[in-house]
Every structure is written in structure tokens, then in C-alpha cells.
Amino acid sequence: MQAEQLKKTLDAILLSAEKPLPVDKLIQYFRPEDVVNSNDIREALTTLEEETRERGFELVRTASGYRYKTREEYKQWVSRHWEEKPKKYSRALLETLALIVYRQPITRAEIEEIRGVAVSSHIIKTLQEREWIRIIGHKEVPGKPAMFGTTRQFLDYFNLKTLNEMPPLAEIQDIDKLYPELDFKPQNNEDNKEQEEQQNSRASEQ
Amino acid sequence: MQAEQLKKTLDAILLSAEKPLPVDKLIQYFRPEDVVNSNDIREALTTLEEETRERGFELVRTASGYRYKTREEYKQWVSRHWEEKPKKYSRALLETLALIVYRQPITRAEIEEIRGVAVSSHIIKTLQEREWIRIIGHKEVPGKPAMFGTTRQFLDYFNLKTLNEMPPLAEIQDIDKLYPELDFKPQNNEDNKEQEEQQNSRASEQ
């Protein structure tokens, strides 16, 4: 692979990577026919570093590898990404969480099977970052999918000592009685349509 | 704020943003004392675009604003970040989406009529959860069915600024005009109807 093309390919890889990448990981992005060795990569990284000098970001090397980061001097502006009000969680996220709470340990595929739709990686990631769920093992089936369970932080957030304090199913069916102050609309089966609408409006709130 | 500093600040903001940002959102990242107006921002964006020409990524504008993304020519390398192959969408989903794109607002029954088969709830739900479609109203017919339309997220996902950038629909050939020798009927009534339909379809293709 030509030096110029290699450099741009590494640029694209580093720009979209979710974590730092060391040279020996970077080299795995290339096939044998690309004819790229670790020296080529180090040279290309040096060039990229130079070419990024005049930009708002920089190539940083940490213990775990190379990563593009925004430059320190722009942090007060960059921080405004998070200054907006916290958004509401989507319906999909809450349902995923509910299934993990009540059906743990549970795999993503099992969640998808019950919900009937794909679970986005974003949702799992959000729940993991919030430290409400964690991987508690891997299922012994092909692909060894991760199984999720809830954490102590989850219990803490909701002021529960154990999961047993979650209302049992029977009470969930009667949730209007459990939380009379919330004044739910009637939600029996005949009201499916209304419920669907509520779900939709909830989903669009996120 | 100096043009050079503004440019680099915008660079840092856009590179670390989680979603596309339009100029009126970008301007909110600055304080009054930064003295930045939307023209300054537009100019800086143009400069950034030029300075990014020789890189592995590019600055693009979609329906919701500006964002940096990797260039398509590096997709085979970049895609190695993820072990799983990108999801393929089923024909049923894509056809349903196509009908919503070109015929919005459209009800589920109308989609079913054109496709000749039932549309599964699963597909509608998947499209809604991906936030590609949403309910944009209810049709004034018995049962008040929901009418669907596409969202800005749909445009963003497919890198479009407006629906106008979608490839145009194929023309419909007119059976009577191509085979005048068949001469089955007086042409007036039918023709009017056909024309009207074509107009309607054109209107919804905007």
C-alpha cells in the first residue's frame, strides 16, 4: 500500500475508533496483500501527527495505544456537548432494562426475542456506562454471547436492598393501584390502541 | 474570536459531537464575549472542509447539520472495528421504507395495498425504533389509522440533506397509450384519473 493511502486509511481508522489502538492492533486492520508492516504504520502515524498540528484535535499516544483527542485548549467549548438538559430515556431502553432486571442473566438475543426487535448497541452501552448493568458471564452457545445482570449501583439508585424488593409480577399487572398518585389512564386490553399511541409518543420524546 | 481559533474550536466540537450540528446549534457553543456570528461559522466551516480534502475523513452536511465522517473508500479497513457484519435489511423492510419515503403521509393499509401483502408490526416497530419513521398524523377515516412519514434521522443516516436527493421513482407506463390498437374503451375518464394519480404521486415525491 502506498504511504499516502496508508496514512489516510489510518486517519479514517483512528477517527472512528472507539478506543485507543496500539500499533499491533492497527496492523490487524490490513490484509496480507496490503503489504503493510509496523514500521510503515509508525511512519504514517508520525506524518499524521505533524499534519494534525494545525487542527482542533491531536494524535495522542497512551499506554493502550493511539487515539485522536480534541485539544485541551478547546475543552470549555467541547464541554458544552453535555450542557443540555439530560434527555429522557427511550422506551426501548426502559424495556431492555426491565427485561434485564426481571430475567437476568439474559443475553442480547434473548432480549431481542422477547421484544421482537433488535436491541441497539447504544442502549446496552448507555446502561453499562450508567453502571446499571454489567456482563456477568457468557452463555455456552455458539458465539458465546454475553449475559447481562443488574449491579449494586442499580439497586442503590432505586433505593433497593435486593432485587426482591422490586414489585412482583402480580403487582405490575395492577400498577395503577401500586402508584395511584400517578393516575394512569385505563390500560386494559381493549385499550391497546391508546397504549400504542402512548408508547409512540414516549418513544419520540427521547 | 480570531478566525484561526474559531476554526480549530469548531473542528474540536464537530469531531467530538455525537450527532450532526447545524449552524444555529454551533453558535450556541460560544459565549457573547467570544463575538462569533453565524457568518463567521459558515466561513470557518468552508475552510475546514477545504483543509480536510487530503484526509481520510470529510466534513459533510446532512439534514440535521454538519458532521465529520470517514471517507467511503476506506470502508473495508474501517469496518474491521466491528467483528459483526453490518446488518442487512430485509426486502420487506426496505420496500415498506421506500413506500413511506415516497408516499408519505401513508397508512399501513395503503402500504399493504401497494405491496400486496400484510406489513408486519415488527417492521413498523423496527423503523420507528431506528427513528427513521414516525407517526405524523391520523387519517380521517373510520379507525383513524396512523399515517407515517420519515424523520430527519432517516436523512442523516443516508447522508441526505432533503428528500429531494432521493433517486426519483421509475415512471409508470400507460397500458392504453402503448397499445392504442387494443382500443378497449373511450379514453377520457380513465385518462383523467390516471393523470390525477400521477400528479398526486409527483406531489408526494417532493
Add this chain to the structure above:
Amino acid sequence: MHSHPPKQAELPFAIVEGKPVSTPPEDLYIPPQALEVFLDTFEGPLDLLLYLIKRQNLDILDIPIAEVTRQYMEYVEMMRTIKLDLAAEYLVMAALLAEIKSRMLLPRHEETEDEDDPRAELVRRLQEYERFKQAAENIDELPRDRRDHWSSNVEAVREQKETPQPDVELHEILLAFKDILMRADMSISHEIQRESLSVRERMSNMLALLKTDSFVEFHSLFTLEEGRMGVVVTMIALLELLKEKLADIVQSEPYAPIYIQAAQQATD
């Protein structure tokens, strides 16, 4: 929708547009297993009809309706012999085709002159469907996020500040779960009811404790202070883990200590 029974399709073939129905039946035999796969490739009766028409390079505006009807019926018959739950739409289309065919056979009198080509509506629908089929393919080819390109993911260096997280009320989770229950089959909700939460929680905790490379002694899993209920819950949780093959139980000889470890990963 007209509802002539499909048997009308067995009427003798007609001379269509002055031409006799030409091609003899093509080889339609498909092994049953293959047929299911084959069926899945069709998005419905319109899609199947389009396939039949395109396969033979027929003009969509001048479909030899008798021939197409015959072939369509053969497919439908095959589907019915294999797949009992053939979508009703296929049968509706069969009836429609049969009806169009019979109307094509009717001699055209003066009185019927104002009548449309019986095929016109079908042709319109086929074309309409075809253009969206094409549009769907076009959409699939558009450069797409996370398939053809990826958004930048450059790490934000930012000021140390607490980032606000959305608040969630417990009842929101319950509500979400209630919705799932309402959507899910009864069978699933029964299954959920059967297992008590404490067992599920204990399973999670135990799994987190177990490792694949070392053993945990059986007795150490139990906390006697929890009393009889606690021990029972732990035991059920352990049995569940064994049943789901998430944990292995090891005993080197009779009366030797029993050890538990996480199930061995077959690879790595």
C-alpha cells in the same frame, strides 16, 4: 375484491391478442426444501407475478394472462402442499387472475365497449409495486452510516464536570415491563412468573463470583446467616446455573469436596 373460486383457472387456455398461448409449461419442479427457501424470496403475490413475467421476458403491459395464471397456480399449488400457512394474499390473487382470465375469454360485444382491458388494474398494480421494489433497492444502495462510512468518534477532552444523567422512576421500569408482558405470549409471561427474582439475582451474583480457571468450593456459596430461605434460594440458583450449562460441578471422588466453576469456554 372478486371472489371466484380458484378452480376457474382450469378453464381451457385462450388465444390472447390473436396469438396462441405459446410456451409449453416450463420445468416447474423444485424440491420441497428448496421451495421454502425459494418462497421466502418473494414478498407476496405481486412479487411472484413479476418474477414469472420477467423470467420469460414478457411485456408487463401485455401479459399473456392465461399462461401466467397457469404458472402462478402451479406455484400456489406447490406452496399449499408444502406450506399450510400460505398467506391468504396468494389465494386472493389466484382468484383475481382467474377472473381476469375468464373476462378475457368473453367475446367483446358492442355493449361492453366502454369496458377497460380486464388486465389494466392488475398491470397498474404490478407496475406500481415494481417501482417501489426498485426504490427499495435504490435505498439499499445509498451510502449508509456504519456500513459505508463511520461518524467521527474523536475523544472529547472536556472540563471535569458531572454530566447530568436522565432520571428514571422505578414505576417507569415496571410500566415498561408490563408492556412487554402484554405483548409477549402467555407462555413467556408464565415462565417469568415461575422464577422468583431472588433466584435470578442469586444466579447473577454467583456467576460473577465463578471463574473458569479456578474453583469455588460448594459450601462457600452458602451463607448460613441467611437462614433456610437463603440456602434454598442459593441451591435453586445453583441448580439453574447447572441446568443452563453456565456452571460446572466437579467432584474428584465420592465424599471429596465439591467444587463449582464457571462453564468452560470451548474456544480461547
